[in-house]
Amino acid sequence: MxxxxxxxxxxxxxxxxxxxxxxxxxxxxxxxxxxxxxxxxxxxxxxxxxxxxxxxxxxxxxxxxxxxxxxxxxxxxxxxxxxxxxxxxxxxxxxxxxxxxxxxxxxxxxxxxxxxxxxxxxxxxxxxxxxxxxxxxxxxxxxxxxxxxxxxxxxxxxxxxxxxxxxxxxxxxxxxxxxxxxxxxxxxxxxxxxxxxxxxxxxxxxxxxxxxxxxxxxxxxxxxxxxxxxxxxxxxxxxxxxxxxxxxxxGGSDPLIISQHAPLDVAAAGSVTAAFHLTGQVCTSAERFFVVDAVHDRFVDLFAAKTRALRIGNGLDRTEIGPLVSEAARAKVMRLVDDAVRNGAKAVTGGCIPPAHNTGWFYEPTILTGVTPDMAIVREECFGPVAAICRVKDF
Structure with missing residues (x-):
């Protein structure tokens, strides 16, 4: 057979x-x-x-x-x-x-x-x-x-x-x-x-x-x-x-640290891969970003610019970001992002279903700033295209 x-x-x-x-x-x-x-x-x-x-x-x-x-x-x-x-x-x-x-x-x-x-x-x-x-x-x-x-x-x-x-x-x-x-x-x-x-x-x-x-x-x-x-x-x-x-x-909730001595162009490019490879559905994907205050704003700008360049779409087309595996998977990501925004986080980019892809389980690669360790998006496993950035004074 x-x-x-x-x-x-x-x-x-x-x-x-x-x-x-x-x-x-x-x-x-x-x-x-x-x-x-x-x-x-x-x-x-x-x-x-x-x-x-x-x-x-x-x-x-x-x-x-x-x-x-x-x-x-x-x-x-x-x-x-x-x-x-x-x-x-x-x-x-x-x-x-x-x-x-x-x-x-x-x-x-x-x-x-x-x-x-x-x-x-x-x-x-x-x-x-x-x-x-x-x-x-x-x-x-x-x-x-x-x-x-x-x-x-x-x-x-x-x-x-x-x-x-x-x-x-x-x-x-x-x-x-x-x-x-x-x-x-x-x-x-x-x-x-x-x-x-x-x-x-x-x-x-x-x-x-x-x-x-x-x-x-x-x-x-x-x-x-x-x-x-x-x-x-x-x-x-x-x-x-x-x-x-x-x-x-x-799986887990993996941290990525950006120190004040980091080469920010390299760090931003690496962070895109770390956070959004396979639409973030990887057990080793970075979910929590700890960025030192001295380079926070510059890093976020570079990270967001590279993230916005990612192409969203069907995996059979020329894309870097495909859909999430299921409706339930996307619903969990949306719940965690919405909870973070309600509690003071800001979506620098993403945070929504892409308007051009409202059929299927797509979600825009999302960068959140102003995230605190007590938010659900830090405490829970977020298996999706989300980078939650915590601003810290120093390491």
Whole structure:
């Protein structure tokens, strides 16, 4: 079966299989048009994927590191040889990022598999320190078993490859739960794994219930998660209750400091990237700016001028700022900005829906001055195109 955005499927290497769950349309955040259809994997489909993954991992773990490395290099070869035009376009139409960023993310994953292919060769074991005369202590690394990979929407392919490549190299099977907002592009990408043993990699669409089912299963043994702080806490708790190892990468409210000695042209240009890359929907994006009083006004002027030059629009056009991923995401950003303005902050630029883009979930890149640490926009995670500037006397 070939993948088509209009037919809801899940993936168990090397095959796409039709799903039987309730269907859900995928909506383009820039145009509000329907991109395709997805459906959450059913309990039976999850069970079938885990059964196949368990059998595949039992054989995979017996391979030596050199043999597993050869398989991972084959995945890298497939990535380098593939045409990802459709995959990138699907990502743009699912979550809104500019096409050059989407195609760059997707195509540049081959080195990840090559890196972990070779890194795993050095993890066969080690001799530990001797605690008493005549003793010999040796540590040997063993794979966990079946690993679960719960992915975000902002870098759905790149971050998936980071954790999947490492897990495969260590001898595990991988079950991927893509973000609902980037399910189609993730499923389309699965063909790069077809050279691997049958069932070793699976992709099961769904939301929180699917993630809970995978974490709660006694046939999964470790979890890799990237996403929001709230979801990360829930995953960590669920794993802790089962004594199941997990790796959690969550968002935050990241600060950027501009001192009086900063080269302001460089600082302003860097701040545009830090605040507005991917419409601010990045876990490492700068949200809080602490600018020393001596350079505050000049920095704000330069920062605002460069921000106003950013082009807003559909990610398939020539733009730097696409839409936010959903109506709910934009509503939260608007709430935080409106709250800050009501409490004394000033929108130097932005602070509204762009008049030329009132269809879709667009929001102008926004710079707020007069922000204080007690405002909600500082205290809460603002996953959007907003730079909140706090003026400080000195550092």
């Amino acid at each position: 070939q993948f088509s955005p209009d037919r809801p499927v899940y993936f168990v290497n090397p095959d796409y299989r039709p799903t039987t769950g309730a269907q859900k349309p995928v909506i383009d955040p820039a145009t509000l048009e329907t991109v395709g259809t997805i459906a959450a994997a059913s309990d039976g489909e999850i069970d079938a994927a885990l059964t196949t993954a368990t059998a595949a991992q039992a054989a995979w773990k017996k391979l030596d590191a050199k043999s597993r490395a050869k398989h991972l290099h084959a995945v890298a070869n497939a990535i380098e040889a593939a045409d990802f035009t459709r995959c990138a376009e699907l990502m743009v139409r699912e979550m809104g990022k500019p096409y050059p960023e989407a195609i760059g993310e997707i195509a540049n994953c081959a080195p990840i598999f090559r890196y972990y292919a070779e890194m795993a060769r050095d993890e066969a074991g080690k001799v530990a320190g001797m605690t008493q005369a005549g003793s010999f202590q040796y540590a040997r690394y063993e794979p966990y078993g079946v690993s679960v990979h719960i992915m975000p929407y902002n870098f759905p392919i790149l971050l998936m490859c980071w954790t999947v490549a490492a897990s495969l190299a260590a001898g595990n099977a991988c079950v991927i739960k893509p973000a609902e907002a980037t399910t189609l592009s993730t499923l389309d990408y699965m063909t790069v794994f077809r050279s691997l043993p049958e069932g070793l990699v699976s992709c099961l669409p769904g939301g929180a219930a699917t993630a809970q089912a995978l974490i709660g299963s006694d046939r999964t043994h470790t979890v890799a998660f990237t996403g929001s702080v709230a979801a990360g806490k829930a995953v960590a708790v669920a794993c802790a209750e089962r004594m199941k190892p997990c790796v959690i990468e969550a």
